[in-house]
Amino acid sequence: MxxxxxxxxxxxxxxxxxxxxxxxxxxxLLVATQLYSSSWLMITFATLLYGSxxxxxxxxxxxxxxxxxxxxxxxxxxxxxIVLVAASPFIPMKASEFALWLYAIGALLALVLDGVDGKLAxxxxxxSDFGARFDMEVDALLILGLCIAVIMSGKAGxxxxxxxxxxxxxxxxxxxxxxxxxxxxxxxxxxxICVWQIVTLMVAILPPISSTFASLTLATALLLxxxxxxxxxxxxxxxxxxxxxx
Numbered sequence: 001m002x003x004x005x006x007x008x009x010x011x012x013x014x015x016x017x018x019x020x021x022x023x024x025x026x027x028x029l030l031v032a033t034q035l036y037s038s039s040w041l042m043i044t045f046a047t048l049l050y051g052s053x054x055x056x057x058x059x060x061x062x063x064x065x066x067x068x069x070x071x072x073x074x075x076x077x078x079x080x081x082i083v084l085v086a087a088s089p090f091i092p093m094k095a096s097e098f099a100l101w102l103y104a105i106g107a108l109l110a111l112v113l114d115g116v117d118g119k120l121a122x123x124x125x126x127x128s129d130f131g132a133r134f135d136m137e138v139d140a141l142l143i144l145g146l147c148i149a150v151i152m153s154g155k156a157g158x159x160x161x162x163x164x165x166x167x168x169x170x171x172x173x174x175x176x177x178x179x180x181x182x183x184x185x186x187x188x189x190x191x192x193i194c195v196w197q198i199v200t201l202m203v204a205i206l207p208p209i210s211s212t213f214a215s216l217t218l219a220t221a222l223l224l225x226x227x228x229x230x231x232x233x234x235x236x237x238x239x240x241x242x243x244x245x246x
Contacts, residue, residue, distance in 0.1 A: 011064065011065065011066040012066055012067060013063055014057050014058060014061050014063060014067050015058065015063075017067045017071075017072055017075060018053075018054050018057060018058075018075070021050070021053075021075045021076070021078070021079050022050060022054075022079075024076065024079040024080075025046060025050055025079040025080075025082060025083060028079060028080055028083035028106075029042070029043060029046055029083050029086075031102075032083050032086070032087045035087075035096075035098075035099045035102065035103075036087050036090040036091065036095075036099065041090070042086045042087055042090055043086075045085075045086040045089075046082050046083055046085075046086035049082040049085060049086060049141070050078075050079075050082050053075075053078055053082070056134075057134075060130055061130060068120075068121075068124065068126040068128075068131070069120045069124055069126070070117045070118070070120040070121035070124065070126055070127070070131050071117070071128075071130070071131050071134060073113065073116045073117040073120050074117045074131065074134050074135050074138055076113070077110055077113045077114070077116075077117070077138060078134075078138045078141075080106060080109065080110050080113075081110050081138055081141055081142045081145065082141070083106075084103065084106050084107060084110065084142065084145050084146075084149075085141055085142070085144065085145030085148070086145075087103065087149075088145045088146070088148035088149040088152060089148055089152060090152070091103065091149050091152040091153055092152065093152065093153060093154035095153065097207040100153065100205055100206065100207050101206070101207065103149060103205060104202050104203075104205045104206055107142070107146060107198070107201075107202045107205075108202060110142055111142075111195070111198050111199070111202070114135075114139065114195075117131065117135055118135070139194060139198075140164075140167045140168070142198065143163060143164045143167070143194075143197055143198060143201065144161075144164030144165070144168075145164075146164070146198065146201035146202060146205070147160045147161050147163050147164035147201060148161075148164075149201075149205055150201055150204045150205060150214065150218070153204075153205055154211070155204045155205065155209065155211050155214040155215070156204065156211065156214055156215050156218055157215075159222075160201075160218055160222075162222055163197055163201070163218065163221060163222055163225060166225055166226070166229060170229060170233075179236055179237070179239075179240040180233070180236055182236055182239060182240075184232055184235070184236070187232075189228060189231075190228055190232070193221075193224045193225055193228045196221055196224065197221050197225060200214075200217040200218050200220070200221045201218065201221075203217065204217065204218060
């Protein structure tokens with residue numbers, strides 16, 4: 001009985017984790033609003049994004065189960081990413097070099113932290129479908145924000161948005177074609193291309209990088225991403241045909 005009570009006392013409700021995540025996001029926002037204009041719009045955008053995360057966590061994570069250190073690491077990273085995404089529409093084409101470098105450093109920090117939640121999940125044996133999906137959606141949000149930042153900085157055209165929207169188009173298609181919701185096997189190819197996307201977008205923002213070089217590397221990333229999605233969709237389709245004929 002005593003050990004059961006101690007276990008219950010050691011559980012931190014998800015809403016408490018969401019509170020410190022909100023406080024951290026506000027600190028990132030204070031920095032961002034000093035660098036870019038339209039601070040109220042930026043704060044509103046960031047609030048909506050963080051509110052979406054809160055809604056998803058409270059709806060899908062049991063209140064009597066500890067959130068876990070792996071999910072806390074993802075939440076820490078998401079607090080930074082939503083500010084990067086919220087700031088991305090307000091990056092002018094002639095933004096100061098300091099502002100662009102700081103934005104790229106923030107994106108680099110988010111990328112470096114990407115592997116922390118997975119390591120914590122394995123170390124604490126606390127991996128979950130929710131945690132994997134949480135991490136995936138945060139990655140997708142970062143890529144979309146970087147796409148907008150690259151466009152606003154004038155390094156590439158609106159076609160770059162295809163890098164950020166392809167994941168969401170896949171999710172939309174999966175709502176109509178249920179066989180697309182079947183689990184995919186772990187893929188080094190998929191993870192590598194995801195990292196390549198983020199790196200090419202992040203490098204494109206840097207002041208010394210020319211528009212020509214940025215467009216070339218981003219076009220390569222888009223071709224690789226399209227190939228990766230085509231490969232996964234074909235694999236899922238083949239599996240569907242196998243189940244139908246079995």
